[in-house]
Amino acid sequence: MTATAPIPKFHVPAFLGERRGEGETADAVAIALKAAPGAIVSGERLCRSLGLTRTAIWKAVRQLRAEGYTIGASRRVGYRLAGEPDALLPRTIREGLGTRALGSGATCFRKTRSTNDAGLRLAELRAPEGWVVTADEQTGGKGRLGRSWYSPQGGGLWFSVILRPNLPVSGAQALTFLGAVSTAHAIRALYGVPVALKWPNDIVHGGKKLGGVLTELAAESDQIKHAVVGVGLNVNVARHGFPAAIRDTAASLRTIMRRNIPLVPLLRRILVEMDRRYAELVSRGNGAALVAEWRELTPMIGSIVRVSHFGHVREGTVAGVDPDGALLLRSPSGVVDRLLAGDVTILRR
């Protein structure tokens, strides 16, 4: 918190869901208690330094406890922070994040239909660039082409980032690569798990789907007005936690690493990875660097694949991806097609 700018204010419609972790008083109390790690801070000192009444302090402590903070309290002596939660809250996400744009603010839902839907709505309501939307649970999590994304309570990172890049709409695939490449690098850096990428938007491991990226945008003619890059990443879903229909094709960091992984540090690392690459994308005005990074993370180049799109099926060899992120598919006759969308099945590596 200390190193971040004040959170801009705009109206978040209540119908999007119940939010967590907001409130300046709770933020101030959390900061004050963290500044004295393990120590007891007297109620009087808190009142004085924060300019708040005892009742206000007590309310903030209750809120923080409800959010998962462990705070010891004794009426005579004071308060002591004994533990912080691994909870997705604006405070835990943004504290000292050190990014330029990503995480300019955050709205954290217990439950919302889809963080992309909420992000699109907040973007229309003028949420600043870099605003993050998270949900502990999505009731209507979305994949590409109207598919659903299983997003159970606490099972993973279901979040979206609002961006306002000065890019033509042809930059949409670069934004999807931005989400995928950043997530893959965060996982590799934190946990050493060699996750890979699959065109157009999958994060995979051992042939199973670990996560996906869904970019949605609003445009005026050829120019992006705002985009929402949504990431769904299975983190702590157990193998038998997945619905039967996807149990054999889905993976989570837990099924790979056989332990639970805290969500907050992983989200923060993804945001840091995205922030650096996003700045480069916008300053260059094209996604060439992202496409190059994406290529390094995919085992698809040279594979024989089948691509289906709205009933059209083609087979061929993946020749690469072009600067806009389109898949280049070489047919048996040698013709190279440029595919903008489709579902890919890898037939042979």
Place this chain on the structure above:
Amino acid sequence: MTATAPIPKFHVPAFLGERRGEGETADAVAIALKAAPGAIVSGERLCRSLGLTRTAIWKAVRQLRAEGYTIGASRRVGYRLAGEPDALLPRTIREGLGTRALGSGATCFRKTRSTNDAGLRLAELRAPEGWVVTADEQTGGKGRLGRSWYSPQGGGLWFSVILRPNLPVSGAQALTFLGAVSTAHAIRALYGVPVALKWPNDIVHGGKKLGGVLTELAAESDQIKHAVVGVGLNVNVARHGFPAAIRDTAASLRTIMRRNIPLVPLLRRILVEMDRRYAELVSRGNGAALVAEWRELTPMIGSIVRVSHFGHVREGTVAGVDPDGALLLRSPSGVVDRLLAGDVTILRR
């Protein structure tokens, strides 16, 4: 009305503005009176044939009168339709229009901020493809790049059409051409005024701006989810009706033809022109035919122009437009650049 399908129902939020011309009873009474041109239709016959009470009929007549219909009424004898208004109403726009998609329904505001904004909102609320949004007046009419569009009460056609084409986002310029080419052909066909087109989105006459098209869209990755094609066309604005700042650069059909032009037949013709071209665009999957038609309507090819975009300025000769509708500009050194957006000043023809 007779030849059109029933109007689908979905919720139009009240904050978008006051709507006109809705209501099945008013529609039914209008149809019944029109079916007996000039004749008196007895109240009893109306009640019987429409299955309505006398009170319901009388309310409908009052609504129709408020909308501008001239209806004679005498308590003993019945009702007689003596005149229909040139008013933008779902009924007057759709009656016997004979289109496939365009005008599937309409929402007609007295006043709204922007028909594009309203159209985007209605598209999110699942308005059907082809839905038309009109306003007698826009309080925040929009041009490209956040510019405003002067849209006074009754001064012109300010309308938007909701489309859901199965096209990649690179089809956005084709949709803008769809609006511009259709509007130009409607004006030429009805009034013989040789209006021309200017890249990227202007409808011009004698070097003055008569209208413009603004396409906005929502996309998922590379695919259009829905698009709104907005047309602003100055029809009955007098020269001194324009704000001073645009008086010398704006034209209206009235300043050109020196008489007022009815709005409803012009809008209907534009919708018919759009409908045919839209069907072709979607079945082909590309805008090649529209680009070809647009080229026929522009005097720009071969002109020396200056194009500015976000502070970058280039000069060159217009070599053409490519299949996506991008401007091809040949620099003095012979290099041809592909421009996706910009403001064009014609320096020499």
